[in-house]
Amino acid sequence: MTLSISLTVNGVRTDVAIDDPRVTLLDLLRERLHLTGTKKGCDRGQCGACTVLVDGRRINSCLALAVSHDGAEVLTIEGLASGDRLHPVQAAFIDNDGFQCGFCTPGQIMSAIGLIAEAETGDDPERIREAMSGNLCRCGAHVGIIEAVLDARNRLAEDERRTA
Known part of the structure; x- marks a missing residue:
């Protein structure tokens, strides 16, 4: 069938x-x-x-x-990317060393985008860590990942302010 x-x-x-x-x-x-x-x-x-x-x-x-x-x-x-222009979350992951081996990175980035859109964590690193807990990084890049999410959240908010 x-x-x-x-x-x-x-x-x-x-x-x-x-x-x-x-x-x-x-x-x-x-x-x-x-x-x-x-x-x-x-x-x-x-x-x-x-x-x-x-x-x-x-x-x-x-x-x-x-x-x-x-x-x-x-x-x-x-x-996500638009030609050579990375999505702000992708750029934030690079700028904040939010990855090591890179295997989990696509899932981490997609989860971060969803998390930011949910707008339930604010700028609290502990709430972000909890909300991202379904995405595991075996390399231990979680500190960079949390920093990347915070940075991306700020970048997206700034982009939104500029276009409003």
Whole structure:
């Protein structure tokens, strides 16, 4: 039985035929759409390496069935930069050494974008740390990650003030 779903991935509408209804959003992105920035870490929803935004909310794509997101808007790490211009969160991660090996970085960045949009942590590092606790970094770059989120939050607020 083949199912057809439609997703808007990084701003581009994509129609996909799915042969197995058990295909996860992560596997669809990586294997069918060749968007390999989203990483398969634990494949159990415990590490956050697979974090993407679906309809503006951060989710672990390894736990999400692709068919359950028919019609959704999906944003992956590949959809952030605009040409050579990095998204402010990407730039903040670089400027604040928010990564070491880089494996978890795409999920960390996507989670940070969702977290900032949720606007529930303010500038409290402990609240940010708690809200980012679903994204693990085995290298121990958490201090840089928290600083990057704080910096990105300020950058985005400044950008918003300039355009208002």
